[in-house]
Amino acid sequence: MRGFNRRFMHAAGIVAAISAFALHAPAMAQTVTGTIDATITLTSACEVNGSTATTGVEFGTLDFGSHTTLFTEATTELQTDSGAGISIQCSPGSDASLTVTGGSNDGTVPGSSRAMSNGTSLVPYDLYSDVGLLATLANGTSIPVTGDGTVQTIPIYGRALGTALLTPGTYSDTVAVTLSF
Secondary structure, three states: OHHHHHHHHHHHHHHHHHHHHHHHOOOOOOOOOOOOOOOOOOOOOEEEOOEOOOOOOOOOEOOOOOOOOOOOEEEEEOEEOOEEOEEEEEOOOOOEEEEEEEEOOOOOOOOOOEEEEOOOOEEEEEEEOOOOOOOEOOOOEEEEEOOOOOEEEEOOEEEEEOOOOOOOOOOEOOEEEEEEO
């Protein structure tokens, strides 16, 4: 029995030592759990010729070229930095409307809705939505643009008509264009 007591005492001493250690040992670290919220707000958008600007946008140029004062007709297609026509890309679900409005010299020449001026003389011209020059883009004409995320190219054509008594010089006009979406 003596051996038993000795073993028992030894075991009791180990248990007491472990208990004392547990009472003085540092507590286990706590665990904290939670979440991170991530959000983003997206609004509809359209790009014109690769630009997201909303004012001062360059929709393109109609360059009728160089002719004598005796020319009868000149045609051209609107050109931009990226090629022919106006490139428009709108967010899916953001259908848009491209509206061609007034120029600087509208209604000043009979038989045409627009005119380019050099200060004293006028060259009449019109804008068209088709290469056959059949669908005139009068002031306020709107062209629908599908908002599906792809680039839509809107062609615009011009035809200038020669008139009597034109003087040499550079003629110009500025036409306002609006994209609404």
